[in-house]
Amino acid sequence: MSSATSNPTSNGAPSAGAGAAAPGTSPTFSPLYQQIKALILQSLQSGEWKPGELIPSEVELANRFKVSQGTVRKAIDELAAENLVVRRQGKGTFVATHHEARAQFRFLRLMPDAGEPHYADNNILEVKRLRAPAEVARQLDIKSGDSVIFIKRVQSFDGAPTIVEELWLPGVIFKGLTAERLVEYKGPMYGLFETEFGTRMIRASERIRAVAADEPTAELLNVAQNTPLLSVERVSYTYGDKPVEVRRGLYLTENHHYQNDLS
Amino acid sequence: MSSATSNPTSNGAPSAGAGAAAPGTSPTFSPLYQQIKALILQSLQSGEWKPGELIPSEVELANRFKVSQGTVRKAIDELAAENLVVRRQGKGTFVATHHEARAQFRFLRLMPDAGEPHYADNNILEVKRLRAPAEVARQLDIKSGDSVIFIKRVQSFDGAPTIVEELWLPGVIFKGLTAERLVEYKGPMYGLFETEFGTRMIRASERIRAVAADEPTAELLNVAQNTPLLSVERVSYTYGDKPVEVRRGLYLTENHHYQNDLS
DNA sequence: TAGTGGTCTAGACCACGCT
DNA sequence: GCGTGGTCTAGACCACTAG
Numbered sequence: 001m002s003s004a005t006s007n008p009t010s011n012g013a014p015s016a017g018a019g020a021a022a023p024g025t026s027p028t029f030s031p032l033y034q035q036i037k038a039l040i041l042q043s044l045q046s047g048e049w050k051p052g053e054l055i056p057s058e059v060e061l062a063n064r065f066k067v068s069q070g071t072v073r074k075a076i077d078e079l080a081a082e083n084l085v086v087r088r089q090g091k092g093t094f095v096a097t098h099h100e101a102r103a104q105f106r107f108l109r110l111m112p113d114a115g116e117p118h119y120a121d122n123n124i125l126e127v128k129r130l131r132a133p134a135e136v137a138r139q140l141d142i143k144s145g146d147s148v149i150f151i152k153r154v155q156s157f158d159g160a161p162t163i164v165e166e167l168w169l170p171g172v173i174f175k176g177l178t179a180e181r182l183v184e185y186k187g188p189m190y191g192l193f194e195t196e197f198g199t200r201m202i203r204a205s206e207r208i209r210a211v212a213a214d215e216p217t218a219e220l221l222n223v224a225q226n227t228p229l230l231s232v233e234r235v236s237y238t239y240g241d242k243p244v245e246v247r248r249g250l251y252l253t254e255n256h257h258y259q260n261d262l263s
Numbered sequence: 264m265s266s267a268t269s270n271p272t273s274n275g276a277p278s279a280g281a282g283a284a285a286p287g288t289s290p291t292f293s294p295l296y297q298q299i300k301a302l303i304l305q306s307l308q309s310g311e312w313k314p315g316e317l318i319p320s321e322v323e324l325a326n327r328f329k330v331s332q333g334t335v336r337k338a339i340d341e342l343a344a345e346n347l348v349v350r351r352q353g354k355g356t357f358v359a360t361h362h363e364a365r366a367q368f369r370f371l372r373l374m375p376d377a378g379e380p381h382y383a384d385n386n387i388l389e390v391k392r393l394r395a396p397a398e399v400a401r402q403l404d405i406k407s408g409d410s411v412i413f414i415k416r417v418q419s420f421d422g423a424p425t426i427v428e429e430l431w432l433p434g435v436i437f438k439g440l441t442a443e444r445l446v447e448y449k450g451p452m453y454g455l456f457e458t459e460f461g462t463r464m465i466r467a468s469e470r471i472r473a474v475a476a477d478e479p480t481a482e483l484l485n486v487a488q489n490t491p492l493l494s495v496e497r498v499s500y501t502y503g504d505k506p507v508e509v510r511r512g513l514y515l516t517e518n519h520h521y522q523n524d525l526s
Numbered sequence: 527t528a529g530t531g532g533t534c535t536a537g538a539c540c541a542c543g544c545t
Numbered sequence: 546g547c548g549t550g551g552t553c554t555a556g557a558c559c560a561c562t563a564g
Contacts, residue, residue: 029541031552057530068554073531083526089531090561107525204525209516210473210491228473228491253472260523262370262467262497263346292560294533320549331535336550352550353542 036065037075044084044095045239051097051194055085058093084202098190098201107190107204107236110251111259112157120155120163127151127179129171136168139235139246147171151182154220161221162256165249173199173244199244204236208258213250221252230258299328300338307347307358308502314360314457318348321356347465361453361464370453370467370499373514374522375420383418383426390414390442392434399431402498402509410434414445417483424484425519428512436462436507462507467499471521476513484515493521 040061049055058076062069076093079085083106086094096103111117130150137144148168155163169177174197185192194200212226221227230251238244251258303324312318321339325332339356342348346369349357359366374380393413400407411431418426432440437460448455457463475489484490493514501507514521 033552059530070555071553074552076531087531088562090529090563092530109523109525202526206523206525208471208493208521208523210493210514212491226489228475230471230473230493251473258471260372260469260471262372262469263465296533322549333536334534337533339550350550351543353544353548355549 032067033071033074033078036061036067036072037078039065040075040079041084041239044079047198049095051095051200052099053095054092055095082202098188098194104188107201109258109260110163110253110256112256118157120157121159122183123154123156123161124179124182125152125154127177127182132168136246140168140170140243142170149174149177157256160255162252163249164217164220165247167248168246170244173197199238201236201238201245203241204234207233209233211250217250221250223252223254227252229253232258295330296334296337296341299324299330299335300341302328303338303342304347304502307342310461312358314358314463315362316358317355318358345465361451361457367451370464372521372523373426373516373519375519381420383420384422385446386417386419386424387442387445388415388417390440390445395431399509403431403433403506405433412437412440420519423518425515426512427480427483428510430511431509433507436460462501464499464501464508466504467497470496472496474513480513484513486515486517490515492516495521 040055043049043055055061056064058069058072061072065072076085076087080087080093083096083103086096086102088094098104105117108117128150129147131145132140132142132148134144136148137146140148142148148171151165151167151169153165153167154161155165174193177197181192181196182189190201209231210228211231213221213223213229215225217229218225218227221229230249230253232247232249232251234245234247234249235243236245236247303318306312306318318324319327321332321335324335328335339348339350343350343356346359346366349359349365351357361367368380371380391413392410394408395403395405395411397407399411400409403411405411411434414428414430414432416428416430417424418428437456440460444455444459445452453464472494473491474494476484476486476492478488480492481488481490484492493512493516495510495512495514497508497510497512498506499508499510
């Protein structure tokens with residue numbers, strides 16, 4: 001790649017020839033490093049490199065794509081900033097995974113008021129297959145009535161039940177998910193999804209409200225009915241901004257709080 | 264700057280001489296671009312370049328600091344990522360300000376369930392000077408009993424009171440802040456702080472809980488007592504991670520929600 | 527010692543905003 | 546046309562890891 005020509009739309013690999021396409025007016029200009037980023041993203045999504053694995057070195061990728069190392073670097077920089085990949089000096093660049101300390105609390109913002117964040121005990125109450133309610137179907141971008149896996153669980157900190165949560169997962173993707181596998185599995189649920197079902201959560205959006213505990217929820221959390229609870233409704237997305245999980249949690253915030261840093 | 268030598272600790276400007284300090288083992292290695300970033304940060308903090316103003320071009324800064332443009336670029340890249348500075352291709356780099364559309368909703372995460380986010384009507388109930396309660400003093404990193412400005416206000420959306428908020432500001436910094444100035448001022452409160460008191464908020468940390476409305480709050484929000492509300496406790500920081508505002512808000516989430524994106 | 531990511535440079539050219 | 550930020554390259558050297 002001798003000169004910085006622009007390739008208007010997406011093309012498999014950057015044009016190999018010397019001074020290729022017309023550099024003139026560019027209708028939909030896309031920087032080379034963005035194209036490289038998209039290519040790497042494809043390899044991640046396709047599973048060519050799996051979570052936890054080492055991806056090819058910058059030099060190797062530069063040779064493969066026929067661009068300079070600096071361009072590959074910039075592409076990987078962005079992927080690292082989006083937590084899709086983790087750089088380790090002297091070792092290489094690895095595909096990010098939910099099985100590692102640094103990613104554990106990225107999707108759980110409920111912190112104890114005092115002391116270090118720690119793991120929750122997980123009590124699965126129910127796992128069943130059902131037909132997606134209209135609202136859930138809308139959020140998962142599937143048809144109303146399509147098969148979904150429904151999970152209900154209670155999470156406790158130091159023996160105190162704190163979170164009641166209901167989850168809906170597309171049946172097509174999470175076929176074969178059973179209560180046993182959920183209970184047996186040690187570690188974060190997103191880790192299980194990643195290794196057992198090949199679906200990696202990369203982004204989520206939460207809507208938070210205050211609500212009053214209804215009777216069954218109050219009983220599960222061992223508090224009085226109408227106790228104020230945080231309602232956290234989450235939609236999680238995998239590659240390509242595809243929604244693959246709806247989660248509705250009720251958090252007891254007597255000794256915990258939802259932590260959020262604005263910057 | 265001919266070679267990439269490292270300057271162990273902070274030094275005013277990168278060593279000017281050709282191949283300066285010992286490049287050998289580096290006890291506390293700090294990349295050149297980080298040093299440049301720190302220098303630019305100083306100019307921002309000292310007010311050499313004020314919010315909204317154009318800062319010197321990359322080439323000019325490169326000459327001033329005797330480094331390459333690429334190094335200045337990387338420094339500014341990070342400042343831009345932290346929202347301290349805004350790049351505009353063809354025009355230059357500007358000091359970020361709270362008086363601009365793009366920064367308006369960075370610190371207000373309460374969104375209407377339907378429709379576009381819009382501005383709140385601001386009803387100042389009370390502004391007075393008092394001595395900092397212990398807890399507030401601790402959060403502001405001042406002495407208990409030091410003078411603070413206390414503000415209480417109600418914010419309404421489309422005529423519906425939705426937020427009851429109490430604020431504490433260090434008296435030393437916000438001397439002369441009165442109810443009149445708050446009421447007269449059009450635009451975001453952080454914009455006023457920035458232009459009238461030379462204090463720019465760059466970061467904030469929030470702790471969110473669910474609580475029951477007490478009687479006076481319920482009356483202000485025009486709801487029944489014990490209605491579940493979102494309690495949002497915020498500490499805001501200016502340059503140097505110095506806390507300069509404590510804010511306790513109670514949000515009515517019947518037609519609004521606190522929006523948070525995890526990534 | 528070899529390989530990887532991380533820093534720094536110098537120079538070329540492109541896209542954009544203004545005059 | 547000129548100045549600004551944005552992209553791309555090629556090459557040198559540094560810091561870190563592991564065999």
